[in-house]
Amino acid sequence: MGKYKGMGLKDALGWLFSLVMVLSLVSCQKEIGYDVLIVGGSASGTTAGLQASRMGANTLIVEETPWLGGMLTSAGVSAIDGNYKLPSGLFGEFRDSLVAHYGSAEALKTGWVSNVLFEPSVGNAIFQRMAKAEKHLSVWHNAKFLSAEKTMKGWAVTVKKDGEKQVIQTKVLIDATELGDVAKYCGVKYDIGMEARAISGEEIAPEEANDIIQDLTYVMILKDYGVDKTISKPASYDPSFFYCTAQSDNCTDPKPGQVLWSADQMIRYGQLPNNKYMINWPIEGNDYYVNIIEMDDDARAEALEKAKQFSLCYLYYLQTELGFSTFDLADDEFPTVDKFPFIPYHRESRRIHGLVRFNVNHVSKPFDQAEALYRTGIAVGDYPIDHHHNRYPEWETLPDLHFYPVPSYNLPLGALIPKDVEGLIVGEKSISVSNLLNGSTRLQPVVLQIGQAAGVLAALAVKMSVNPSEVPVRMVQQQLLENDAYLMPYVDVTKQDASFKAVQRIGATGIIKGKGQNVGWENLTFFYPDSMLTAQEFKDGLSDIYPGITFDFAGHVVTVEEVLQLVNHLSSEADSTANVALAEALWAESSFGVFGLQEVITRAQCAVILDRMVDPFSNVPINHSGQFLND
Numbered sequence: 001m002g003k004y005k006g007m008g009l010k011d012a013l014g015w016l017f018s019l020v021m022v023l024s025l026v027s028c029q030k031e032i033g034y035d036v037l038i039v040g041g042s043a044s045g046t047t048a049g050l051q052a053s054r055m056g057a058n059t060l061i062v063e064e065t066p067w068l069g070g071m072l073t074s075a076g077v078s079a080i081d082g083n084y085k086l087p088s089g090l091f092g093e094f095r096d097s098l099v100a101h102y103g104s105a106e107a108l109k110t111g112w113v114s115n116v117l118f119e120p121s122v123g124n125a126i127f128q129r130m131a132k133a134e135k136h137l138s139v140w141h142n143a144k145f146l147s148a149e150k151t152m153k154g155w156a157v158t159v160k161k162d163g164e165k166q167v168i169q170t171k172v173l174i175d176a177t178e179l180g181d182v183a184k185y186c187g188v189k190y191d192i193g194m195e196a197r198a199i200s201g202e203e204i205a206p207e208e209a210n211d212i213i214q215d216l217t218y219v220m221i222l223k224d225y226g227v228d229k230t231i232s233k234p235a236s237y238d239p240s241f242f243y244c245t246a247q248s249d250n251c252t253d254p255k256p257g258q259v260l261w262s263a264d265q266m267i268r269y270g271q272l273p274n275n276k277y278m279i280n281w282p283i284e285g286n287d288y289y290v291n292i293i294e295m296d297d298d299a300r301a302e303a304l305e306k307a308k309q310f311s312l313c314y315l316y317y318l319q320t321e322l323g324f325s326t327f328d329l330a331d332d333e334f335p336t337v338d339k340f341p342f343i344p345y346h347r348e349s350r351r352i353h354g355l356v357r358f359n360v361n362h363v364s365k366p367f368d369q370a371e372a373l374y375r376t377g378i379a380v381g382d383y384p385i386d387h388h389h390n391r392y393p394e395w396e397t398l399p400d401l402h403f404y405p406v407p408s409y410n411l412p413l414g415a416l417i418p419k420d421v422e423g424l425i426v427g428e429k430s431i432s433v434s435n436l437l438n439g440s441t442r443l444q445p446v447v448l449q450i451g452q453a454a455g456v457l458a459a460l461a462v463k464m465s466v467n468p469s470e471v472p473v474r475m476v477q478q479q480l481l482e483n484d485a486y487l488m489p490y491v492d493v494t495k496q497d498a499s500f501k502a503v504q505r506i507g508a509t510g511i512i513k514g515k516g517q518n519v520g521w522e523n524l525t526f527f528y529p530d531s532m533l534t535a536q537e538f539k540d541g542l543s544d545i546y547p548g549i550t551f552d553f554a555g556h557v558v559t560v561e562e563v564l565q566l567v568n569h570l571s572s573e574a575d576s577t578a579n580v581a582l583a584e585a586l587w588a589e590s591s592f593g594v595f596g597l598q599e600v601i602t603r604a605q606c607a608v609i610l611d612r613m614v615d616p617f618s619n620v621p622i623n624h625s626g627q628f629l630n631d
Contacts, residue, residue: 001163002504003098003450005063005557007053012503014520014581015471023423023588024442024572029449031147031166031168032056032166032167032168032169033059033168033169033172034058034059034060034089034138034168034169034171034475034563034572035052035058035059035064035170035458035459035462036048036049036052036058036059036060036144036170036171036172036455036458036459036462037059037060037155037157037168037170037173037174038059038060038109038144038170038174038176039062039157039159039173039174039175039176039177039423039583040061040062040070040175040176040177040178040180040182040203040427040428041061041062041063041065041067041068041069041070041075041139041141042063042067042069042070042071042176042178042428042447042451043069043070043071043072043444043448043451043622044070044176044427044428044447044450044451044454044590045061045063045068045070045082045174045176045177045427045428045451046061046068046069046070046130046131046447046448046451047089047090047091047126047448047451047452048174048176048332048425048427048451048454048458049061049131049134049137049139049450049451049455050090050131050134050137050455050457051129051451051452051454051456051483052089052137052456052458052459053134053135053136053137053348053455054109054136054455054588054611055135055455055456055459055460055479056132056136056456056459056463056481057229057463058136058366059134059136059137059138059455059602060138060139060140060168060170060266061131061138061139062140062143062144062145062159062161063139063140063141063142063143063288064142064144065141065142065160065342065343065404066142066145066335066342067124067128067130067141067142068124068127068128068508069120069123069124069127069141069343070124070176070343070428070447070623071178071346071444071447072444072448073121073123073124073127073343074120074122074124074343075342075343075345075346076120076219076220076221076278076333076334076341076345077219077278077280077345077444078117078118078119078123078221078272078278079111079113079114079116079270079272079278079353080095080114080115080116080117080444080527081090081113081383081386081443081444081445082106082311082379082381082382082445082446083115083381083383083443084268084384084501085114085382085384085445085487085491085524086381086408086489086491087378088379088445088449088484088486089379089448089449089452089480089483089484089485090413090446090448090449090451090452090483090485091444091445091452092448092495093130093484094126094127094130094448095116096178097126097130097533098116098118098122098123098126098535099556101118101122101612102118102273104119106511107273108273110271110273111268111269111270111271111272111274111277111278112269112271113269113270114270115441116280116333117270117271117272118164118272118273119272119273119274119276119333119443120221120333120334120341121220121332121334124311124475124532130190131598134431136352136408139354140159140161140547142161142162143155143159143160143161143162143592144159144160144161145158145159145181145182145185145456146158146159146160146165147175147550148173148182148184148185148186150186150423151169153169153171153181154169154170154171154172154173154351154423155169155171155173155424156168157170157173162166162440163191163560166188166279166335169490171423171461171462172338172423172424172425172458172461172462172468172574173186173423173425174424174425174426174427174455174458175425175426175427175428175430176193176427176428176451176454177422177473178343178346178349178428178429179293179346179349179350179429179430180293180426180428180429180430182348182351182424183350183352183421183424184350184416186418186421186424187420187421188352188353188418188420188421188424189297189352189353189418189419189593190350190351190352190353190422190430191350191351191353191435192211192213192291192293192294192350193209193210193211193212193213193435194206194209194210194212194398194399194435194436195209195435196208196609197210197436198438200359200360200434200435201361202359202360202361202434202436204360204399204401205399205435205436206398206399208403211291211329212291212392213293213348213391213435214347214388214389214439215287215288215345215347215382215388215389215390215391215392216287216290216307216344216347216388217286217307217311217343217344217345217347218286218288218290218293218304218307218308218310218311218340218341218344218345219278219279219280219281219286219287219311219341219344220278220279220286220314220329220340221272221277221278221279221310221328221329221330221333221334221341222276222277222279222313222315222324222327222328222329222330223277223328223329223330223331223553224275224277224324224326224327224559225274225291225327226244226326227326227466228326229319229325229327229328230316230319230320230325230328231312231315231316231319231328232556233316234309234312234313234316236306236309236313236314236502237313237316237317237468237576239277239317239321241284241310241313241314242284242285242317243284243315243622244258244260244261244283244284245262245281245283245284245285245314245317245322245529246261246265246266246283246322247260247261247262247263247489248260248263248400250321250323253392254321255597258283258401258611259283260283261528263322263323264514265285266317266322267284267322267324267327268341269281269474274470276330276333279311279314279315279318279325280345280351281314281391282390282562284387284390285314285390286311287388287390287394288306288307288310288311288391289304289389289391289392290303290304290307290445292304292515293348293349293350297442304344307344308338308340311340312515313433314363314603315327315328316331317323319338326414327351328539329474336560343614346429347387347388347429347438347442348429348442349428349429350430350432350437350616351419351429351431351432351433351434351435352418352419352420352426352430352431352432353420353432354414354415354417354418354419354426354431354432354531354625355414355415355418355419355432355469355487355624356371356373356376356412356414356415356432356625357415357431357432357434358373358411358412358415358431358432358433358434358437358441359434359436359437360385360406360434360436360437361362361411361435362374362412363406363407363409363440364406364407365436366407366409367510367513368379368613368621371625371626372447372510372544372576372622372625372626372627373412373509373625373626374409374410374414374510374624375380375473375508375509375510375622376473376625376626377410377411377412377413377416377487377488377508378410378412378413378449378450378453378456378476378477378485378487378489379410379411379417379444379446379448379449379450379452379485379486380408380409380410380411380449380481380486380488380491381408381410381411381441381445381521382408382409382411382490382523382524383440383443383446383523384404384405384406385401385404385405385406385439385440386428386438386440386443387399387401387436388448389401399436401436402438402450404436404521404533405517405518407516407517407518407523407524407525408489408491408520408524408525409432409440409489409514409524409525410486410487410489411433411446411449411450411518411622412512412623412626413473413476414432414476414624415432415433416450416453416454416457417457417468417469417624418430419432422427422467422468422469423467423468423469425454425457425468425531426454427447427450427451427454428450428451428569429441429442429446432455432507438617449485452480452483453476453480456480457471457474457476457477460475460476460479466603472621473621473622473623473624474617474618474621474622476508476589477505477508478538478617478618479575481501481505486504487504487505487507488503488504488507488508488514488525488527489514489524489525490503490504490507490525490526490527491512491524491525491526492526492527492528493527493529493604497529498589498590498591499529499590499604499607499608501611502604502607502608502610502611503527503529503604503607503608505606505607505617506609506610506611506616506617507527507607508573508614509541509545509615509617509620510541510545510563511538511541511542511544511545511610512527512533512537512538512603512606512607513537513541513544514526514528514539516525516527516604522601527604528603529601529602529603529604529607530602530603530604531555531602531603532557532600532601532602532603533600533603533606534556534557534558535553535556535557535558538558539551539553540554540608542566544587544628545616545628545630546570546630548631549569549570551565551569553565557599557601558601558606559599559600560583560595560596560597560598560599560600560601560605560609561595561597561598562601563601563606564576564579564580564583564597564609565611567579567610567614569611570614571613571614579613580597582612582613583595585606585611586608586609586612590605590608591629592604592605592608593624604614620630
């Protein structure tokens with residue numbers, strides 16, 4: 001028996017039994033290959049899968065629940081916050097699908113927290129329909145991530161589907177989980193909680209770092225049944241937690257600055273179509289503080305059950321104290337035994353160390369930073385910084401971040417790419433962003449766009465046979481533009497405008513810059529397409545991308561002829577006569593009106609000429625920090 005000579009019968013039988021068990025285990029682990037594997041059918045995971053598959057990448061989404069859409073659907077947060085004037089890419093497509101389902105945009109304005117409210121089950125049905133329409137996309141539901149190992153060609157990822165382990169070989173892996181669990185397993189460095197002011201450089205950050213995250217919420221979708229539906233009193237019920245959730249004689253000590261709405265206004269906050277109500281009430285409602293990020297599965301389940309019971313206590317309070325006895329959990333939304341969503345609403349996650357770290361300063365003053373991250377934008381957002389900390393026991397010690405105003409902004413590509421782990425892209429709320437700014441980038445429209453950008457990046461990496469970090473920034477941005485996405489958050493040049501793509505591309509170079517403003521509750525950025533272009537701002541923008549250029553303008557404002565002379569200067573082989581003819585054709589194509597060389601040029605007109613005749617967007621590449629890579 002060779003090496004087994006002298007082995008006792010008992011030992012030999014034991015060895016043979018172990019060998020059989022190993023071989024049996026290996027045989028049970030089926031192997032299958034995909035170009036792109038997305039762990040998590042979350043908001044970003046769903047759009048990543050749709051986009052990567054539309055670009056021809058053989059793509060798989062593995063998701064633990066039976067639904068797609070994450071926080072929008074599986075968590076029940078079916079009220080979209082922000083981006084009403086920025087319907088970028090797949091977010092816009094999803095919103096259009098909601099309009100088509102309910103009959104009009106007005107039909108979505110059922111509550112006052114949002115202009116886009118819908119039933120979670122409808123959102124899931126739309127995402128499922130979109131996924132099934134893609135021939136290159138597969139979805140595994142009820143599948144749990146177990147492990148990921150780096151290979152020569154990508155990753156070997158083990159998942160458990162329907163009780164059976166399967167190994168998936170993939171070229172590019174995307175972490176679209178709610179808490180960044182895949183990134184942690186793969187060895188990505190990350191942060192949890194608030195950075196110190198000295199680290200982030202944000203003036204509103206705390207003096208010292210902490211590990212405090214935002215409250216989570218077990219959202220409830222209620223329905224008015226018209227008859228008494230009061231539930232049994234929960235064992236942990238304490239009404240004092242909710243005394244100041246609405247106007248009440250019991251609310252004798254509201255928190256500073258807290259608005260007390262009437263009970264009727266409170267319940268209509270998240271009113272949905274078809275006589276349903278989303279209960280995700282931030283004012284002493286069903287927000288719940290617990291940090292489960294680093295817990296194991298069992299500890300997480302135990303902690304989340306307490307969060308769910310807290311929401312039940314709130315339901316009981318609504319029924320017995322505020323007069324909503326006919327309201328109860330909807331029986332036609334979630335196919336769960338307890339009628340609760342599949343998952344809670346996680347507002348915060350691990351935040352990876354990416355190629356760049358996006359923070360409040362990049363948003364508030366994008367053109368004054370050492371890193372010109374605005375040039376690398378792949379998603380746009382316009383929601384203020386909104387943190388939920390009222391259920392944290394020492395909430396008063398934290399910065400006041402309730403609707404802290406910022407201009408609208410774009411989010412950089414490098415925030416999705418881990419600094420030290422190749423072949424992995426990170427989405428959802430685990431991107432490389434400061435804790436404070438996460439209070440805006442966590443919102444649904446932004447996360448949907450993050451997923452779309454992740455899908456573009458993954459598909460291009462596969463097509464080019466390179467790591468995601470090696471895909472040119474401009475290539476990702478151009479692909480997004482071709483898929484109706486925004487790179488720059490301009491509200492005054494819409495996708496319907498003939499100059500939209502040119503303005504987006506030139507804006508992303510910084511040659512012509514927009515201006516952010518806070519208008520009431522709105523955070524907006526304007527390009528001012530019909531305004532004249534001043535010589536000084538044009539010189540400043542040109543000097544960044546063409547540092548050696550010397551070109552003088554005759555007056556305070558720039559004329560069409562001067563821009564065409566500049567085009568000749570930048571394109572030494574250009575035919576000046578042909579350029580004039582091309583410019584005149586562009587005027588007609590863009591509906592700019594009468595063409596004249598001595599006319600003062602507008603910002604949009606200049607963007608169109610530069611984009612078509614010089615194409616600085618494509619011809620002068622950038623790195624992930626937004627620096628130009630001039631020859």
